[in-house]
Amino acid sequence: METIEQIVAMPRIGDQAPEFKAITTQGEINFPADYKGKWVILFSHPADFTPVCTSEFMTFAKMEQEFAAHNCQLVGLSVDGLYSHIAWLRTIKEKIEYRGMKNVEVKFPLIEDITMNVAKKYGMIQPGESSTKAVRAVFFIDPKGIIRAIIYYPLSLGRNFDELMRALVAMQTADKHSIATPADWRPGDDVIVPPAGSCGVAKERMDNVEAGVKCYDWFFCTKELPVENV
Numbered sequence: 001m002e003t004i005e006q007i008v009a010m011p012r013i014g015d016q017a018p019e020f021k022a023i024t025t026q027g028e029i030n031f032p033a034d035y036k037g038k039w040v041i042l043f044s045h046p047a048d049f050t051p052v053c054t055s056e057f058m059t060f061a062k063m064e065q066e067f068a069a070h071n072c073q074l075v076g077l078s079v080d081g082l083y084s085h086i087a088w089l090r091t092i093k094e095k096i097e098y099r100g101m102k103n104v105e106v107k108f109p110l111i112e113d114i115t116m117n118v119a120k121k122y123g124m125i126q127p128g129e130s131s132t133k134a135v136r137a138v139f140f141i142d143p144k145g146i147i148r149a150i151i152y153y154p155l156s157l158g159r160n161f162d163e164l165m166r167a168l169v170a171m172q173t174a175d176k177h178s179i180a181t182p183a184d185w186r187p188g189d190d191v192i193v194p195p196a197g198s199c200g201v202a203k204e205r206m207d208n209v210e211a212g213v214k215c216y217d218w219f220f221c222t223k224e225l226p227v228e229n230v
């Protein structure tokens with residue numbers, strides 16, 4: 001018998017992504033091993049044949065190639081069964097035209113999770129919101145299988161896909177250039193250089209500001225990072 005603590009246990013940023021094997025609309029997957037070397041967005045949605053989820057799936061499908069261009073694969077999940085998933089995805093392709101999107105084929109795997117095994121491992125069942133449906137969770141998992149960011153939305157709120165892409169690119173840019181990104185950062189904006197680790201470095205930074213670097217104070221310096229280097 002599972003305790004409520006096990007049901008609502010949540011992986012945290014910096015944790016190894018919990019492992020599972022699952023049946024999906026694209027065959028069986030072994031997670032995260034099958035995705036080694038790639039970023040993954042693992043996301044849950046409450047239910048098939050529902051309007052907010054349909055708008056989200058069409059948008060994820062439309063952006064799949066853009067995510068792939070950033071070495072990122074999409075994996076969806078709901079606590080519905082495989083045949084429901086297949087029927088819903090067929091309906092989306094054959095019947096739904098929404099905001100200029102039509103004939104949309106969802107090619108990324110959608111996990112069937114009737115047992116809620118995966119949803120519970122990832123803290124996607126949040127009983128205060130619903131004990132029978134997953135909330136809208138988004139896990140960003142890096143090429144080493146580490147959870148790097150988590151966003152949760154309630155059932156009624158469709159996700160912001162610009163933000164999902166922005167967060168992915170910002171984390172990849174932070175890794176590549178050893179920088180951080182300020183509020184509302186977009187590719188091409190200035191980035192934050194690591195803070196000075198000693199009084200000497202702090203003084204040096206303020207006295208001799210390098211070209212392309214701007215210091216607002218000793219602990220807050222930015223530098224240019226042209227969009228083509230992101």
Ligand code: BEZ
Nearest residue numbers: 046050051052053155156
């Ligand atoms: C929806 O996707 O439209 C939805 C799903 C569950 C609850 C509320 C809305």
